[in-house]
Amino acid sequence: MAGFYKGFVFESGVSAPLTIEGRPIEVVRGKTRRYAARLPRRGSVEADTLPELARGYIEESGAIADRRQRTRAQLKPLARGKDAWNDWRLAHPGEQPMLAATDLTKVRKSLNEYDFSYTNFTDAILTRLHLRDANLHQAILAKAHCSGAHFEGANFCRTDLYETDFTGAFLTGANLQGVQLARTDVRGADLSHCKVYGLAAWDLIVDQHTKQDELRVTYQALCTGSETEEVVIVDGLDLAAFIYMTLNNRNIARLFEATGRKWVLLLGRFGKRLDILHRVGTSLRDRGYVPIVFDFSRSEHRDLIETVVLLAGMSAFVIVDITDPRSTPMELQAIAPTFGVPIVPIIKAGERDFGTFSSMRKLFWVLDTVSYRHVDHLIEQLDEWIIQPALARARALAGIKSGTLALEATQPTVRAEHARSAADRKAAPADTRR
Numbered sequence: 001m002a003g004f005y006k007g008f009v010f011e012s013g014v015s016a017p018l019t020i021e022g023r024p025i026e027v028v029r030g031k032t033r034r035y036a037a038r039l040p041r042r043g044s045v046e047a048d049t050l051p052e053l054a055r056g057y058i059e060e061s062g063a064i065a066d067r068r069q070r071t072r073a074q075l076k077p078l079a080r081g082k083d084a085w086n087d088w089r090l091a092h093p094g095e096q097p098m099l100a101a102t103d104l105t106k107v108r109k110s111l112n113e114y115d116f117s118y119t120n121f122t123d124a125i126l127t128r129l130h131l132r133d134a135n136l137h138q139a140i141l142a143k144a145h146c147s148g149a150h151f152e153g154a155n156f157c158r159t160d161l162y163e164t165d166f167t168g169a170f171l172t173g174a175n176l177q178g179v180q181l182a183r184t185d186v187r188g189a190d191l192s193h194c195k196v197y198g199l200a201a202w203d204l205i206v207d208q209h210t211k212q213d214e215l216r217v218t219y220q221a222l223c224t225g226s227e228t229e230e231v232v233i234v235d236g237l238d239l240a241a242f243i244y245m246t247l248n249n250r251n252i253a254r255l256f257e258a259t260g261r262k263w264v265l266l267l268g269r270f271g272k273r274l275d276i277l278h279r280v281g282t283s284l285r286d287r288g289y290v291p292i293v294f295d296f297s298r299s300e301h302r303d304l305i306e307t308v309v310l311l312a313g314m315s316a317f318v319i320v321d322i323t324d325p326r327s328t329p330m331e332l333q334a335i336a337p338t339f340g341v342p343i344v345p346i347i348k349a350g351e352r353d354f355g356t357f358s359s360m361r362k363l364f365w366v367l368d369t370v371s372y373r374h375v376d377h378l379i380e381q382l383d384e385w386i387i388q389p390a391l392a393r394a395r396a397l398a399g400i401k402s403g404t405l406a407l408e409a410t411q412p413t414v415r416a417e418h419a420r421s422a423a424d425r426k427a428a429p430a431d432t433r434r
Helices: 050-060 063-079 082-091 237-247 250-262 271-286 304-313 328-335 355-360 375-380 382-402 407-427
Strands: 002-005 008-012 018-020 035-038 044-047 160-162 180-182 200-202 215-223 226-234 263-267 290-293 317-321 343-348 370-372
Touching: 002 050, 008 050, 018 050, 035 050, 044 050, 050 063, 063 082, 200 237, 215 237, 226 237, 250 263, 263 271, 263 304, 263 328, 271 290, 271 317, 271 375, 271 382, 304 328, 317 328, 317 382, 328 355, 343 382, 370 375, 375 382
Parallel strands: 160 180, 180 200, 263 290, 263 317, 317 343, 343 370
Antiparallel strands: 002 008, 008 018, 035 044, 215 226
């Protein structure tokens, strides 16, 4: 994870024990503290942690003073206005402006149509500034403070927006093609009508006031042997990449294959039992799965059962808590006869199956019911009684679907599994028995 200090970026344990602005720093054991690093000119710094060492190195190396001198020289044409700045950029094509950690609100209020391509704005302050139609191509705005700023129509193509603060900012119609969004804060921001082809978005911070309407995915489509430009409109940055994958039919099979290996759908009664599903989901995530607890908003175009069936069909297996069910019987009645996906029923010890559940036991992909005393007990048995049997049943189902295994051939194995699990339950000590 990147760290920031006075406009400088440092990382520890990535490509080297410590890098500052991408340059490896040799780290050795200190004389009085845990870490030490030799300074470029003379002397060294010591610290007990790598982030502390990075901050000390930045302070003592003279890098801050060098950068500030460079920034002061570049602020002169910037302060004279758009024409002066853009002319200076044309006259110095190899110069990459250094405005990191600079408070630009003290320079000018309007920076509309300025050429800020390749400019370093790391940790800079642009709060409430006007940068309409500005050129920010391949600029660095990591950790920049842009709340309330106006970026309508700006060009952010291939720009670094790592942890950038865009709260309440206006980016309507901006070009976000190829941008890197990671932990970017867009709460209350207006991103409507932006171009988003090639955008990468990870861990965005959004809220109900974030506007993501009519985002434009422009792509090249093969049509009758020639490439034509197509546009698809989506509502949401998180949907843009997903929708783009489906535009190319060759990606659909890979998409289903990926979800069929990673997704696990968790069903059950919500309310006081929802915490159990979330605890199981956390344990699944620790094992490399992507748990889906169906407690999110319903789709506008599908009812509850349709959504559940769709998710089940794309999952590696389904875990369903049939303890004191409400809608669960309907969900199982829709899933079980429709999809050959392993279904693992779980139930709290002492409870009984719902009345119609017995009709599902004849289905090969519905496994034995796992009974548990409490959630910790359930998690203790997760690998042995849930994951491993579900994956074994999935392999058998794959054989049946591919035609390499006959359904009849699986019956002895299933009967042996039932007998073995019953014997194990009988032999298990009381404190570990299902």
